[in-house]
Amino acid sequence: MSGGKSVTALSLLRLVPMPGRIVAGSITLNGRDVSRLSDDEMRGVRRNEAAMIFQDASNFLNPIFSIGDQIAEGIADRFPSKRERRAAVIEALHSVRIPDPERVATLYPFQLSGGMQQRAVIAAATARKPSLVIADEPTTALDATVQFQILRLLEELQTEIGMSLILISHDLAVIASVCSRVYVMYAAEIVESGPTRDIYRNPAHPYTKALLGSILDPLEERKPLTILEGAMPDLSAPPQGCRFHPRCPAAMPICSQAKPPPATISSGHQVNCWLHAEPAVAA
């Protein structure tokens, strides 16, 4: 599992890897704070409300069961009759645009390509029609054309099933093409959030600016990339004040002393940065 983003994704379903645990904050889903549910209730949430799609699908499929069996296992309680269950499995595979679902259901994970494996994982995740799908870098392991197809599929499923999608990614192009709202995280904290368009057109936080500055522009070959000095802080002992200040090009004395308060840039666009903390700047 790869570092911080996946931990965030798992934490949303209260599956923080040992020895981690959720110490503060709340997670609200469909009007309920799931961070306070009992373990049994939480399992119900995972079964019925929220599902997850993972980065490297090949590892997230059980190697010794056929694709159909694995999807069937997840929906066994909803379709007690084998006949209906099989039909639902075929339907789930069909909904993720897998050609010849009857045959693919009998195949084992190692017999599928990466893109097909990811489709199978998406089929398993969406077979129960969850209201929320958390996708952790769902396309990182795939090549660009397959990546595009999977993203299109996720968007289509969003409208077909009526699910919300949380996409966790460091691929700014992917985010721009799929998401309507962006939360920029640095060192496990949200530093800026807002509608995708606002964030990309008008980034307010120095970290967001640095992120966007690191995109290669195919039209301007000689454009220098923004480089952030230093390395990610040790999260078991994060920096005082603003966690970004040791690497921030615009750091001020106050940044190392206190956490910046949230400031509103425009409607729905918020930033946690001392640069914008003054009312004059926010206006």
Next chain:
Amino acid sequence: MSEADLDVPGTLPATSASSAAAARRRRVMRNWHRFTMNRLALFGLLLLAGMIILALFAPIIAPGGPFGIGGTRLAEPGARHWFGTDHIGRDIFTGVLYGTRTSLMVGLLSVLMALAIGIVVGAVAGYYGGRIDNLLMRVTEIFQVMPRFFLALFVVAIFGANIWGIVFVIGILNWAEIARLLRAEFLTLRERPFVTAARAYGARDLDIIVMEILPNAISPVIVAGSLQVASAILLEAALGFLGVGDPNEMSLGSMLNNAQQYIRQAWWTVTFPGLALCLLTLGIALVSDGLNDSLNPRLKEVGL
């Protein structure tokens, strides 16, 4: 979730249903093929199957029972007594049949018992880890360091020579190995992403243990278990040889014990029970070796 769950002919167009069935048949055939490719394993399987059939039908083949006296004592092998008779005139062929029957029963039942305990302990210890693991593994170690043969002798001496007691003792002696083996598999498998995925989809611990991890972890246990059948048979024979076997059940070991004094006059009294024991354990060893080769996923070829 078994494959059969998805096999519902009639829900689909006939072509796809039959192609799914055909694919499954191909898969079974492939595993079978891999097993039979292994000449030694196939030989072992035939050997074992032959002995199992003989043992099963012992009461029909030899209706007199193993303790019936059917001829003169120490008669040479011939048309009437294929394997000759022993020192009190019992037919050795009959004795070998019933002895094999006892051996197989003790071997299989004790290993089933060892598997039942070992799988539960190993799975729980490996899956939950931490304090539970620590506790269970210390208990397992206690069973592993016990001198097996002497414990078996001790228990039989105290509680009397009863076939069920012997099964119980051998089962108690063997579960620790199964538990450790399965625990090791669970320790690595529980960290695998597909287990996280199952949890993210709301699977219970029991579902994850039984449906996700155990099927991935069971192969080495099957192989170890099949080898244990052979060692259980030998242990039962050893108890019989020392004269502490169940006197109501014919045992290859006690036949060897009785035959000791007659080795020079009547070679057949030791040869045939010894040969039966030898072939039985050889057959089991070859089969378990073949199982290892065909079940081990790391040895499977990739692709269709």
